[in-house]
Amino acid sequence: MIPLLESSPGTRRQLTVHRYGTPGRGPKAYLQTGLHADELPGPVVVQHLLPLLDDAATAGRIRGEIVVVPHANPIGLSQYLFGKHAGRFEFDSLGNFNRHYPDLAGPVGDAVAERLTDDAAGNIDLIRGECRRLLAARTPRTEVEHLRLELMKLAVDADIALDLHCDDVAAMHLYLGTPLWPDAADLAAELGAVAVLLAEVSGGEPFDEAMGGIWWQLANRFPDRPVPPACLSATVELRGDRDVGDDLAALDAAALFRFLERRGLIAGAPGPLPPALCDATPLDGTDILACPCGGVLIFHRQVGDRIAAGDTVATILDPTTGARTALISRAAGVLFARAGHPLARPGLPAAKVAGPLPLAHRTGALLTQ
The missing domain is CATH 3.40.630.10 (Zn peptidases)
Structure with missing residues (x-):
């Protein structure tokens, strides 16, 4: 002890x-x-x-x-x-x-x-x-x-x-x-x-x-x-x-x-x-799909799925208007993690896709941004 x-x-x-x-x-x-x-x-x-x-x-x-x-x-x-x-x-x-x-x-x-x-x-x-x-x-x-x-x-x-x-x-x-x-x-x-x-x-x-x-x-x-x-x-x-x-x-x-x-x-x-x-991939090749707005998260893909760049991984539903906002992956790779609670908040990391190539927007604190 x-x-x-x-x-x-x-x-x-x-x-x-x-x-x-x-x-x-x-x-x-x-x-x-x-x-x-x-x-x-x-x-x-x-x-x-x-x-x-x-x-x-x-x-x-x-x-x-x-x-x-x-x-x-x-x-x-x-x-x-x-x-x-x-x-x-x-x-x-x-x-x-x-x-x-x-x-x-x-x-x-x-x-x-x-x-x-x-x-x-x-x-x-x-x-x-x-x-x-x-x-x-x-x-x-x-x-x-x-x-x-x-x-x-x-x-x-x-x-x-x-x-x-x-x-x-x-x-x-x-x-x-x-x-x-x-x-x-x-x-x-x-x-x-x-x-x-x-x-x-x-x-x-x-x-x-x-x-x-x-x-x-x-x-x-x-x-x-x-x-x-x-x-x-x-x-x-x-x-x-x-x-x-x-x-x-x-x-x-x-x-x-x-x-x-x-x-x-x-x-x-x-x-x-x-x-x-899997093979290893650079952390700056992981696309962290952040929520641009609040609402209800509806996932269309499951962890472990292979994702292509441009795929819609989830949708944010505005429960007051019915408007939908797509969360689109910029990386091609495996969806290895996603949010567990369906409530979206602006900036919330909703999903993570591990891609093989560095992404231009992935700088700074790579674990969260």
Whole structure:
């Protein structure tokens, strides 16, 4: 248990952490879920994964170090307002729980600039050590800052860092740093992802980029020194927020376990890798169809459908006049996510289509705009 700072007298929240294996012996994997506390497929998946890890540990099959946080946001888990759970944004600051993670690349780069060598493995150890030192020196001011800090401390030296989320209504998909592809293709295939979205900078400083982005930032800063992308960090979107159930969660947990076997964290025979369901596409090739007006959303296509550029994905019905406004995709690709509530509001992201080519209008905060 890791206690967090008290926001008010008489209250105390804590992080639960499960640890397997021996630190420093073999590769390290870190998995967390529930950072957006109202996204609940992940916590069920983890509860199916933990017994598999327990059995592997009992059998002496853990070859590296595995750290699992079964719910990474006790703050958001407690936020309930007007009969609804609100776990995506913190009530105090209104900030997104999966944004604003510290970018360590600058200070770490300054600290190691004169110490990097031609030894890639040595550079990895040096950079990770400096990351740990910088995080240990930080003093959080608020409970949410403390939460972010403790999660980063747990994950910053991991070879694999998976942040489990979900969308509204969605198929399985992943967000990855561009330098991690195609090395992460086994993760996408094992999970059955229908879309893999790549970006070096997606905007907003999410958790996965705080873990992985430091490596390609330092590689760009020091091109004459070998700095490999040493952390396979990914946001795994476990379909939609209503896809909560034991049968589906057991399948996902088994897939994650096989991935850990395949990556050498656990001794075992994962079997043949399933065929990939997609190739990766650039995040700036994803068309996010935003509502231009309010009304009632009527979808004409389902998640997983192939969409052609120019297709009408949904219509917004004005219930006062009967007027209809079409939402037309500018990308050709797979419809991998859509809004779950039928009420349209101006600016609401109604649907997401993953296309293979960058779109001119997709700049800035790529996760939301």
